[in-house]
Amino acid sequence: MDHLTQSKHVFKIELPTPFPVGDINVYVIKGDQLTLIDAGPKTEEAWNSFQHQLKQIGYSPKDIEQIVLTHHHPDHVGMLDYFNEEIPVIGHPFNKPWLKKDQQFFRSQSMFFKELFNEFGVDRHFLPILESLNQQTMEYSCDRELKGFLREGEVIGGLPGWRTLETPGHAQSHLAFYEESTGILIGGDLLLKHISPNPLLEPPMTSEQIRPKPQLQLNQSISRLLEIPISIAYTGHGENIEAVHELISYRLKKQAERAELVRTFLIEKPLTAFQVCQILFPKIYDKQLLLTMSETVGQLDYLSEAGQISVDVTQKTHRFFAI
Ligand SMILES: [Zn+2]
Known part of the structure; x- marks a missing residue:
């Protein structure tokens, strides 16, 4: 864990993945409820690494009170299978069929x-x-129910001050979370420091049957961040981003x-x-x-x-x- 980049209440944990993208970052937030943002892939290595790093900040997996997802990709959700089933998993409703392997x-x-x-x-x-x-990739994913939904503008339960932004593009289920008082953004795979996230084609998730246009969505999702003061973006892979607006313009x-x-x-x-x-x-x-x-x-x-x-x-x- 990189202690220099920790906020007082947001802890970054890097986990190995079997995917070309390399390590994934998940985040523990100390709020009214101890919240985990994203889980790693379903591998023993990731789970062991997670437990070890969690211990360093004084917790064990049973202390986690809720898990909130940025999106449904296996490197972000697979490890859910290792958590107690009582722990609620919350995210965009579009995560549902992926999480249940429908x-x-x-x-x-x-x-x-x-x-x-x-x-x-x-x-x-x-x-x-x-x-x-x-x-x-689905062998590294999970079989889990989504217990609660988050949509645009909603505050995460148990984390007052953290607002949800719907940010489709890389995934139709994609959300980012913003804390206004600190300017911290937890951005999932919306914006990464060293690579531009893939605007993945997905089928339409609603009955309208028009396919989403992920690149246009992604551009819109990152452009709206230009309107928000962001002190730091914690990302799903790689380093934190400090000059967020500059990176968006560059991308x-x-x-x-x-x-x-x-x-x-x-x-x-x-x-x-x-x-x-x-x-x-x-x-x-x-x-x-x-x-x-x-x-x-x-x-x-x-x-x-x-x-x-x-x-x-x-x-x-x-x-x-x-x-
Ligand atoms: Zn992803």
């Missing part, structure tokens, strides 16, 4: 991606991957530049989303299809929103072109 939900998710990736021109031989989309600028690069491809000739993905990520698109397609579609959504490109939907496979 098979019906996963099946409809596969269907959704099959159709979408068809439209995007993804080679047919990749489609079987979509069947097993969650299998690899927005870099993303716009990336989109401009994509537009130059489309000025040359119309392309499917998959073709753009292959140009952007020639070495990894086949191994990291969902991640790289998410990044690609993010740029296309951004350019479409800005009125700089359009899409020809007369064929089954859609082609994007510059205007």
